[in-house]
Amino acid sequence: MNLDFKCLKCGYDKYQVxxxxxxxxxxxxxxxxxxxxxxxxxxxxxxxxYSAKIIAQNEKNELYEPAKS
Ligand SMILES: [Zn+2]
Structure with missing residues (x-):
């Protein structure tokens, strides 16, 4: 999973999944x-x-574009 992440609350960019x-x-x-x-x-x-199913579908269809930061 390669979603860009920036915490909505504090803006920190490190996370665990x-x-x-x-x-x-x-x-x-x-x-x-x-x-x-x-x-x-x-x-x-x-x-x-995040729903893994929807992420997988979007990756397959190449419709998913990560948010530009
Ligand atoms: Zn945070």
């Missing part, structure tokens, strides 16, 4: 397990969560 699995409902109301990345600011602990 954790992975977690969360049950989610799809269109047929069946439970699926969704994988998420959690980026945590190493300075203040503020965390952002």
């Amino acid at each position: 954790a992975t977690c699995i969360i049950p989610e409902k799809n269109n047929t109301l069946k439970l699926e397990l969704g994988k998420y990345y959690i980026k945590t600011c190493l300075h203040c602990g503020y965390s952002e969560m």
